[in-house]
Amino acid sequence: MKHLHLIHQDKPELQLKEFTSNLxxxxxxxxxxKLDDSIIEAVEIPKEADFAVASSGTTGKPKLYFxxxxxxxxxxxxxxxxxxxxxxxxxxxxxxxxxTGNLNIAYEAVENGAFLHCESSFRAQxxxxxxxxxxxxxxxxxxxxxLHLVRHGGKFENIRTIICGSQFIxxxxxxxxxxxxxxxxxxxxxxxSEVNYVSYNVLNEKPAHExxxxxIFDSIKVKFSPEGNILVDSPFSxxxxxxxxxTKDKGYLKDGLLYLDGRSDDQLNxxxxxxxxxxxxxxxxxxxxxxxxxxxxxxxxxxKFVVAHISGKDLPSSLPNSVFDGISPVFIPxxxxxxxxxxxxxxxxxCLR
Numbered sequence: 001m002k003h004l005h006l007i008h009q010d011k012p013e014l015q016l017k018e019f020t021s022n023l024x025x026x027x028x029x030x031x032x033x034k035l036d037d038s039i040i041e042a043v044e045i046p047k048e049a050d051f052a053v054a055s056s057g058t059t060g061k062p063k064l065y066f067x068x069x070x071x072x073x074x075x076x077x078x079x080x081x082x083x084x085x086x087x088x089x090x091x092x093x094x095x096x097x098x099x100t101g102n103l104n105i106a107y108e109a110v111e112n113g114a115f116l117h118c119e120s121s122f123r124a125q126x127x128x129x130x131x132x133x134x135x136x137x138x139x140x141x142x143x144x145x146x147l148h149l150v151r152h153g154g155k156f157e158n159i160r161t162i163i164c165g166s167q168f169i170x171x172x173x174x175x176x177x178x179x180x181x182x183x184x185x186x187x188x189x190x191x192x193s194e195v196n197y198v199s200y201n202v203l204n205e206k207p208a209h210e211x212x213x214x215x216i217f218d219s220i221k222v223k224f225s226p227e228g229n230i231l232v233d234s235p236f237s238x239x240x241x242x243x244x245x246x247t248k249d250k251g252y253l254k255d256g257l258l259y260l261d262g263r264s265d266d267q268l269n270x271x272x273x274x275x276x277x278x279x280x281x282x283x284x285x286x287x288x289x290x291x292x293x294x295x296x297x298x299x300x301x302x303x304k305f306v307v308a309h310i311s312g313k314d315l316p317s318s319l320p321n322s323v324f325d326g327i328s329p330v331f332i333p334x335x336x337x338x339x340x341x342x343x344x345x346x347x348x349x350x351c352l353r
Contacts, residue, residue: 001045001047002025002026002027002045002049003026003027003045004026004027004029004043004045004052005022005026005027005028005029006029006031007019007022007028007029007030007031008031009030010096010120011118011120012093012095012096012097012102012106012118012119012120013118015030015096015097015098016097016103016106016107016110016116016118019051019097019103019107020107020110023050023051023069024050027045027049027050027051027052027066028051028052029051029052029053029054029064030054030096030097030098030103031054031098032054032062032096032098043064045066046066046239046240048068048239049066049067049068049239050067050068050069051066051067051069052064052065052066052067053065053067053100053103053193053238054098054100054193055100055192055193055194065193065194065238065239066238066239066240067238067239068239071196071235071236071237071238071239072104072107072108072196072236073111074235074236075196075197075219075236076108076111076112078217078218078219079108079197080108080112082187082200082202083108083138083161083163083187084138084160084161084185085108085109085112085114085138085161086112086114087112087113087114088114089109089112089114089115089137089138090114090115090117090134090135090136090137090138091105091109091114091115091116091117091136091137091138091139091140092117092119092127092130092131092134092136092138092139092140093105093106093116093117093118093119093139093140093141094118094119094120094122094127094141094145095119095120095145097118100193101140101142101165102118102140104196105140105163106118115134117130117134117136122148124148124149124151124152125152127149127152128149128152128154128156131156131159132156135158136156136158136159137158137159137160137161138159138160138161138162138163139159139161139162139163139181139184140163140164141162141163141164142164142165143164143168143169143173143188144292144344144350146162146164146169146173146177147173147176147291149180150173150176150177150179150180151176153180154180155179155180155181155182156180156181156184157181157182157183158183159181159183159184160183160184160185161184161185161187162177162181162184162185162186162187163187163189164186164187164188164189165188165189165190165191168188168210168211169186169188169203170210170285174186174203185202186202186203186204187200187201187202187203188200188201188203188213188214189201189213189214190213190214190258190260192247193238194237194238194241194245194247195220195232195234195236195237195238195241195245195247196234196236196237197217197220197236198213198216198217198220198222198230198232198234198247198258199213199214199215199216199217199220199222199257199258200213200214200215200217201213201214201215201257202214209259210282211259211260211261212257212258212259213251213257213258213259213260214257214258215256215257215258216258219234219235219236220232220233220234221233221234221244222253222258223244224251224252224253225246227250228250228251228252228261229246229247229248229249229250229251230246230247230249230250230251230258230260231244231245231246231247232244232245232247233245249261249262250262250276261276261278262276262277262278262279266278268295268297268306268331270297270304270305270306270330270331271304271330273328273330273331275327275328275331277295279327279331280295280306280308280324280327280331280333281293281294281295283323283324283327284308284310284319284323284333286323287316287319287323289312289313289314289315289316290310290311290312290315291311291312291313292310292311292312292339292341292342292350293308293309293310293311293342294308294309294342294350294352295307295308295309295333296309296352298335305330305333305334305335306330306331306332306333306334306335307333307334307335307336307337308333308335308336308337309337309339309342309352310336310337310338310339311338311339311340311341311342315336315338317336318336319333319336
């Protein structure tokens, strides 16, 4: 029986080296910072597993999932074609490979014999320098990190593919990205640690509808629960999942394209009225100077109210109610907390916990 091998390296290039060198002899996992012994002790390793990945999910507490190598490598031909990755590709990623998206792209690079630059620094100037120095042609970043890069400015005409996931690309970010990377194909994908890639959107002349995550991959089946949750049947899922898996994401199909309508966990319920937190965030992000936002609910004197966590420069102390036209008054934020930068987990996702 193979044993679990925890990788505690900080630098992504060392994480990848230890990960690939231990495949086959044990079950490697690149350990997130919040992975504690109780999670390890409670886990049962499936016989077919080759490695493990961790997902922060919506709680901020890592969950372990086991995969076979083929659950990724069998999808690589489809993935390679969309992302234009081959042996001559030169790929840039940022951050720990404990983030499943980073590890997937890194392993795809290894399997293709492509060049891979793993960056640890969070300085956009360093990213730009490394992209130019290493003649990078493919960039994988979540949209918030892509925004960090394009704010630095400059033009990178050698970039032919930009791959983004986990978040939407708004019109402003699209325009900035198109200016900095005039020759790049911009791909926004939807997926999860549990079921791998589900759908994709190739953004050409304009960004997709704000909720659209595009065409479902040919090898993936999608249907919806009575509550509107997206159910995914994927041959590339983690060990233990067979048939349709409930992603807990709300969504729908329109004209053959998949649209997200927030997560089940994002549903707010105050005084019997319901709304998805995404609706409030969309309004906030339309306000100039608000760069990022997140929503939470607090309770005082037995009354619940919405709190807006916002970041940016020269932020307003309050907002006119007109920003929230059409939204019930109970969901208009009653408290604003300002940040220089919103806190994030290792995958780069906003995490207030």
